[in-house]
Amino acid sequence: MPSILVLVLAGGRSERLHALGRMRPASALPFGGKYRVIDFTLSNCVHSGLTRIGVLTQYAPLSLQEHIGIGRAWDLDRRDGGIRLLQPYVRQRETNWYRGTADALVQNRNVIADAQARHILVVSGDLIYKMDYGPLIERHEARRSALTIVTTRSPEGERDRYGVVEADTAGRVRALADRSGGAADEKISAAIYLFRGRDLMERLADPALGPDLVHDVIRPMIHEGLPVYADPLDSYWRDVATIPSYFGASMDLLRPRPPLNLHDPDWLIYTPSEDRAPSVLGGGGDVTSSLVAHGGRIDGTVRRSILFPGVQVDAGAVVEDSIVMHDTWIARGARIEQTIVDKQVRIGEGAEVGVGTPARRPDTLGDLESGLSVIGKRAEIPARARIGRNAMIESGVREADFESTELAAGSTVRPRERRRR
């Protein structure tokens, strides 16, 4: 195989993750009961034999840094290559945060050049999919492509988020439009780009280059008539940088025949496994259609839900159609429906979240109109509180922050004295 450098774009702040994205980029979101989103991309890389990887981070990189460490979980602690986190840094002249995806690459030009890779695979770290990059690389080489754009069909309901790839019958890309028009059979960009190394390096060397990879690098390459090809990915693919898409992709895992199988022994998703005891399902517990990670204690009812490590569901509590992250405690008699609960949350005895009918939200949280509620990290829900649907409980909310224990659908609760981020 030709030498390949992988650059994972994992730095973006995802406004549309709201409380889930306060402390982490989408790529660091916990997913599937024990993983983080970026694990899917990293596992694709190692299963494809690509072991020279740079992860470009900027926004709230600590959780990613801790997660990736020296890359041992992926066998990426290597003498040659391996994984490196590329954070913006101060230099003698002109110091800047990454102003965009292209700028992030420009600022790491030296690192990219040092790798002397024949091709450079630039991928978003916010994607859930399984893909062997090997055949892609072969076709890219066979076509003598300057750039190959992996395409997919847009998932339902979210078409306006993706760029549309227009290609001729031979696969030659003619245009990359900004947003999808909404047709179901459109090919959209999967945010997986394979560049011929010298073509990308040439462009990064241009002092007048704009900050955005799609707008300032990819589109000009198409317009200038360089050989840019589309390469379809036919299997499951989701971008999970919004709350509805994250929730939808999570629930897809619980289908009787999941479109993405975590249990496939030939394509395991690697992640640093936490040291936890096995989960105990108690005498009164009742769990169906769910994923349960280690370290949990379940004495209540859990249906169609994903429980991350260390979740405790007490007797009489009910969790339905929800995602519950690490070490959250759902006390006796509490009830959670259609809610994403971040880490270390405490749901008090008999509290109800997400029960009832959804309401229109007055603010910009249109994403929650589907009826989902979100409870941010380390929030505390008072005992016997009744919180209606599509609620947003910000991270760090204490019991004292609740003006009332009865909250209508579509409510938001913030900590009274908001610390500066």
Add this chain to the structure above:
Amino acid sequence: MSFVAYAMILAGGVGSRLCLLSEKRAKPAVPFGGKYRIIDFTLSNCVNSGIFDVSILTQYRPLSLRNHIGIGRPWDLDRKRGGVELLQPFQGWTENDWYRGTADAVWQNWHRIAERESEHFLVLSGDHVYRMDYRPMIEAHLERGADATIAVAEVPIEQASQFGIIRTDEAGWVTEFLEKPRNPPSGKISMGVYVFRGAALFQALESDAEQNTGHDFGKNILPAMVGRGRVAAYPFVGYWEDIGTLDSYYRANLDLLRDDPPFPLVDARWPIFTPSTESPPARIGARAHIRSSIVTHGTIVNGTVERSVLFPGTVVEEGAVVRESILMGETWIGPGAVLDRIICDKRVHVGRDAVLGTGPLIPNRSCPEHLSSGITIVGKETRVPEGIVIGKNARIAPDLVEDDFPAAGVASGDVLERGSGAPSAPAGQTRR
């Protein structure tokens, strides 16, 4: 220097009372509690007590133990100074012999102890389930100026005859050490957890080595040291289980499932470390019923599971019923199969509609003393045929395939070995 920073763990025993479980592995390597091996408890006790310099003495079937321990990373024992090492018998210039007993194992490796700076050190057993901070015991040992200190637990007197019994005077000095007496005077027993002053142990081992004894700590060394003087008892309070027999192994596993378990696996202050397998979270299907059970990563449950321990990668298909059973890693239970009080070793395959653990309670004919409480045990990687009926207290050997089973099934108390199945029927003509 009076500090203790080194432990030797005795992990070489055959564990014959565990029947099949230890046929292919040393007793400390027997899987326990859903994801652990028995030695994890002692190793975790060491590192949680601040002891990061550990030697493990192995002899019998050390490979699975060696794989499990590796370089000791899960216990933070991959260290530049100290860490963990496995000491296997070896051929030397002058001496070369297998270990003749636990005491001989330590004696043959005395050079490892001599290299250490500390004057005192721990000798531990690798086949017990317990949480213990060794530091207070070490302090008591040093304060008293003892030659040896023995951790003492109290068990019901009817079980005491399997252990070494300790008698002490009022000051807590040991006056008598009776190894496995027929009529134990009390339930105060030695846990196999010792602190020794190096010089005192050296003397005892040196004189024992020249004699024709069993070279055993419990039988020979400690009784001899008690005769000579300064051996102290250290009372231990808490859960402690010697996984010596199949019954105690089974009971200790099922104890974990109680709503108020005597030994909770989760304890943030005293975690039990083990290498975690790389597998996805447990997947529980729409028609699953799980009660009072342990599930681990990689398991898939679509049937009914009650009061059972499922190790990683176990699959229970729809309509299958698993009750009061222990299923080790990667076991597959086919649709409609029913298991009652079964211990399946790793990678067992139970065909659809097979019924295991039914019928009269007849003790096993080859080991009635260890297999009589109704538990049936299936050896590693055996394939149990579809629709077969297997009784209680049966013993099914490892590595059997469907054709090794007689069509009439396996009666309670029977033993099925390769070739003992259908003696008269020619191969391939047995059934189906």
